[in-house]
Amino acid sequence: xxxxxVFYFGFVIFEIMYRIGQGIDFHQLAEGRELWLGGVKIxxxxxxxxHSDADVLxxxxxxxxxxxxxxxxxxxxxxxxxxxxxxxxxxxxxxxxYNLVREKGFWLVNIDSTLLLQAxxxxxxxxxxxxxxxxxxxxxxxxxxxxxxxxxxxxxxxxEEGVVATANILLQKY
Numbered sequence: 288x289x290x291x292x293v294f295y296f297g298f299v300i301f302e303i304m305y306r307i308g309q310g311i312d313f314h315q316l317a318e319g320r321e322l323w324l325g326g327v328k329i330x331x332x333x334x335x336x337x338h339s340d341a342d343v344l345x346x347x348x349x350x351x352x353x354x355x356x357x358x359x360x361x362x363x364x365x366x367x368x369x370x371x372x373x374x375x376x377x378x379x380x381x382x383x384x385y386n387l388v389r390e391k392g393f394w395l396v397n398i399d400s401t402l403l404l405q406a407x408x409x410x411x412x413x414x415x416x417x418x419x420x421x422x423x424x425x426x427x428x429x430x431x432x433x434x435x436x437x438x439x440x441x442x443x444x445x446x447e448e449g450v451v452a453t454a455n456i457l458l459q460k461y
Contacts, residue, residue: 306393306458308355312346313451316404324402324409324452325416325433326378326423331407335450338367342377343452344402344433348420349377349384351398351456356391381423388458395424396457402435403444403451409435 316322320334323342335341349361358364364387365372365380372380388395398420402409417431424431438445 302460304460305396306355306460308351308353308456308458310347310350310352310354310454310456311451312343312350312361313449314341314343315449316447322407322450323377324412324450326381326419327412327415329407329409329412333447339365339372339375339380340377343450344400344416344454345377345381345420347400347452347454348398348456349380351454352384352388352395352458355456355458356388356393358387358391378419378423381420385424392460393458394461395426395430396459397426397430397432398424398454398456399432400434400452400454402433403438403453404435405437405440405445405447409433 314335314337316333317336318333320336321340322329322331322334323340325344326342335343346361353360353364361380361384364384385395413433416433417428420431421428440446443449444451
């Protein structure tokens with residue numbers, strides 16, 4: 288059971304009410320696969336390869352929430368060795384992860400995330416991704432930041448061999 292950390296300084300007690308988490312996920316890109324990012328199917332010639340639908344953004348957000356509460360990572364809770372998760376919609380994983388967060392007495396304050404991929408351009412899909420994530424986590428659109436960048440054709444990302452997502456989140460005890 289997770290409890291807030293309490294510090295004693297003389298006669299004053301400070302209870303930690305916030306937890307910060309950081310997550311990152313990588314997936315290979317391949318032709319003939321669907322590309323799911325932020326719970327949204329993005330039209331593209333390549334898609335991410337993975338045991339689930341390989342939505343790197345939702346996976347990074349899951350890892351950030353789990354990390355903030357020292358609950359391990361997404362692989363611990365949803366192992367790729369378990370056939371129950373084969374092809375699973377990552378929105379299901381995000382909801383289940385957030386249920387763990389709520390069970391520990393926390394709620395999400397905000398998310399700041401970045402997608403790293405050379406193509407396709409993500410800007411047209413960001414509002415739908417924000418809406419999908421906000422609805423799943425019961426937060427405002429203003430609480431879900433999604434940015435995207437290329438690597439200027441450098442590395443496996445620039446060669447369109449893979450996609451990466453990072454996420455930072457803030458949780459508050461209720």
